[in-house]
Structure formats: C-alpha cells, structure tokens
Ligand code: HEC
C-alpha cells in the first residue's frame with residue numbers, strides 16, 4: 001500500500017467513525033426512553049393499587065388536574081392506609097423508616113422530558129385526555145415503564161389532530177357534531193412547547 005493510499009484509507013476510517021459517532025449522539029439527544037422500567041426503592045405496584053383496589057390516580061397524583069406536575073405522593077399519603085394495612089410487611093417498613101428518619105423515598109423518575117420542552121398536566125387532564133393516552137395501561141403495571149416515546153413527533157401529532165377532533169373516554173379521536181362543538185385548540189407553535 002502506498003503512503004497516499006494509506007492516507008486516504010485512514011481519512012475514510014476517520015470519516016466513517018465521525019458519522020457513526022454523530023448518528024449515535026443524534027440518537028441519544030432524541031432521548032427515546034420508551035420501555036424504560038427502572039427498579040424502584042420500594043416494590044410499589046400500580047396493578048395492586050390502581051387496578052385491583054381501584055384507588056383513583058388523583059388520590060396519589062393530586063397535582064395532575066391542578067398544575068404543571070402530577071407529583072409523586074409523600075410517604076405520609078401511603079400511611080393513610082398502611083398504618084393499618086400490612087404494616088408489618090418489610091416493604092411497608094421501608095415507608096415507616098423513611099418517615100421516622102425524615103428522609104424522602106428516592107423514587108426513580110421514569111418519564112422525563114429534556115429541560116427545553118414544556119409540558120403541563122392540568123391543561124391535558126382538564127381537556128379530558130386520559131392518563132393512559134400518554135402513560136399506557138398503568139393500572140395493569142406491577143412496575144411502571146415509559147409507555148410512550150414522548151417525542152416531539154408524538155406531541156405534535158396529537159396537537160395537530162385536535163384542530164378538528166376531540167377524544168372519547170378512552171382517548172381515541174372522535175368526529176361528531178358534539179365533538180366539533182366543543183373542539184379543543186391545541187397549538188403547534190414552537191413557543192407553546194419551547195421557551
Ligand atoms: C396509592 C398511590 C398511587 C396511585 C393510586 C397511583 N399512583 Fe402512580 N405512582 C405512585 C408512586 C409512589 C409512584 C412512584 C413509584 C413508581 O414509579 O412506581 C408513581 C409513579 C407513577 C408514574 C411514573 C412517574 C414517573 O416517574 O414518570 C406514572 C405515569 C403514574 N404513577 C401514573 C398513575 C396513573 C395513571 C394512576 C391511575 C391509573 C396512578 N398512577 C395511580 C403512586 C400512585
């Protein structure tokens with residue numbers, strides 16, 4: 001191999017490497033965490049609470065219809081029930097200990113948008129969009145996983161469709177006279193979701 005060929009080969013290798021790196025970083029900046037299902041510090045089951053025992057989502061996520069964040073319940077909310085129910089279970093003892101030591105339970109955040117994107121729970125919940133539309137069938141999950149891509153594409157697709165339609169009780173778009181009468185206007189302006 002001549003020196004010249006060697007130089008071209010090494011240039012090509014560098015270029016290909018750069019392209020692979022660039023694509024990799026584009027991927028990670030898209031941050032698609034769909035399916036992310038971290039282990040939590042307490043073995044809390046939505047299936048058991050929201051499914052089998054039908055405790056309302058808003059009982060624990062009381063910010064969802066009032067503010068930007070849905071919020072994670074404080075340990076004291078758990079004790080509304082667990083000072084009686086299963087209080088000797090090792091998992092429940094972890095809650096008691098957190099309260100005694102005055103330490104928050106360190107739940108691992110699952111759904112997490114990048115800081116440059118703005119989201120607001122109450123606007124969606126008041127517009128009758130079901131939690132399940134974005135979070136999947138939470139009431140069947142023993143451990144929470146991220147159901148949606150939460151990509152800009154998925155936000156914008158729904159915002160666009162809401163210029164003409166509204167949603168039924170399970171969150172599917174419906175077109176009807178009534179729906180048209182109370183149609184929602186979801187903007188697709190960049191500034192609505194980015195500051
Ligand atoms: C008894 C309290 C309780 C009820 C009822 C409850 N949750 Fe939760 N939820 C929690 C706790 C605690 C966490 C944090 C631990 C975890 O992720 O499992 C959580 C986490 C979540 C998360 C993930 C948060 C993140 O980090 O992204 C979603 C989404 C969620 N809940 C939705 C719902 C929905 C929808 C319902 C109703 C179908 C519901 N929850 C009912 C207590 C509750």
Ligand code: HEC
Nearest residue numbers: 042043044053055073077078080081085086089090091092
């Ligand atoms: C409104 C009542 C209520 C609230 C509030 C509540 N739980 Fe429960 N929890 C229950 C019931 C009912 C069971 C199932 C009891 C059974 O199976 O006998 C349960 C079971 C559990 C279990 C299973 C324990 C075991 O050993 O099997 C864990 C862990 C748990 N809850 C954690 C939590 C945490 C953490 C919170 C707060 C974020 C919470 N619970 C809030 C009612 C509640």
Ligand code: HEC
Nearest residue numbers: 057061064069070071111112113119124125129130131134
């Ligand atoms: C239109 C989509 C959408 C709907 C509807 C929705 N969420 Fe969320 N949820 C999100 C997004 C996006 C995040 C991540 C927000 C962030 O990281 O800034 C999130 C985060 C959460 C979290 C983590 C804590 C927080 O507030 O950031 C919980 C808990 C939660 N949602 C519960 C609920 C519940 C309960 C409902 C229904 C009452 C609901 N969500 C309805 C999209 C939605």
Ligand code: HEC
Nearest residue numbers: 118119120123127133150155158159162184185186192193
């Ligand atoms: C299932 C449909 C749906 C999805 C998915 C959805 N939205 Fe929305 N969004 C709406 C509707 C409908 C409204 C308008 C509600 C109203 O009229 O008050 C809205 C309103 C908003 C607003 C308030 C706009 C304003 O004028 O202040 C923001 C911000 C927003 N959405 C961000 C997001 C982001 C970010 C995502 C993705 C993570 C998302 N939305 C996903 C349906 C959706």
Ligand code: HEC
Nearest residue numbers: 029030114117150151152153155156159187188189190193
């Ligand atoms: C309905 C909400 C919504 C609207 C409207 C919206 N975005 Fe986004 N955008 C998001 C969310 C959520 C993310 C983060 C998730 C992702 O990267 O897909 C994002 C990510 C981005 C990113 C970063 C992409 C990356 O690779 O990290 C850019 C750049 C961007 N948006 C530009 C725009 C521009 C320009 C407009 C107007 C034409 C716009 N957005 C309108 C919700 C929105």
